[in-house]
Amino acid sequence: MAELSRRKLFSGQWRRPSNVQRPPWAREEALFISGCSRCRACIDACETGVLIAGGGGYPEIDFSRAECSFCRRCVSACDAGVFDAEADRPWRLQPSVSTRCLALQGVECRSCQDGCDTGAIRFRPRLGGIAQPVLTAAACSGCGACVAPCPTDAIALTRSENNE
Structure with a gap:
């Protein structure tokens, strides 16, 4: 508490x-x-x-x-009725990658991609450099499987009312 x-x-x-x-x-x-x-x-x-x-x-x-x-x-x-079991989606969470991401700092890492079963995180090869993360928000279920494996806590899921 x-x-x-x-x-x-x-x-x-x-x-x-x-x-x-x-x-x-x-x-x-x-x-x-x-x-x-x-x-x-x-x-x-x-x-x-x-x-x-x-x-x-x-x-x-x-x-x-x-x-x-x-x-x-x-x-x-839950007996309190604070959940909407009829809602189309469990929530509206949008993934983001911060500058702490190892790949963005030139270090090979794909831990977040390995945890993502929906393929919402992929890495795009760069000519002569480390592949960079690319997020596809529409493919993200918001399960959070990408968060814990990240060694630098660079992945976040935040509420978004705009993603469909």
Whole structure:
């Protein structure tokens, strides 16, 4: 659980970080927070262990631990109604690669591609240089399998309302 202190209050660290990802099929943030009882049923039901109790005890995704298999066990385990099981997509996450990427720094690495079953991350050869990562957002399921294998934490999945 998050530590509360005057220092965190005055520094603004009491706010929920913008990069927190809720479980798949979670309703919009305000509805999720107001309805979630923090019972941990969804966390305990998660088959891969990607769900954790985050800030305030609310469930969130930690892709550094595992990937999401979209098994829907979190949705089935929840009695609070904070999941939208009828939604077309589990979430709208967009992959991005930061400048910490080894390939972008001239070091051969394809760890993220190796973890991506959908082929959303590929490497384009460069004449006389190291192949560079190319992301295809439309192919990305948002499972997070590319995040944990990256040795420099260069891969991130962030919420996007624009990707179809």
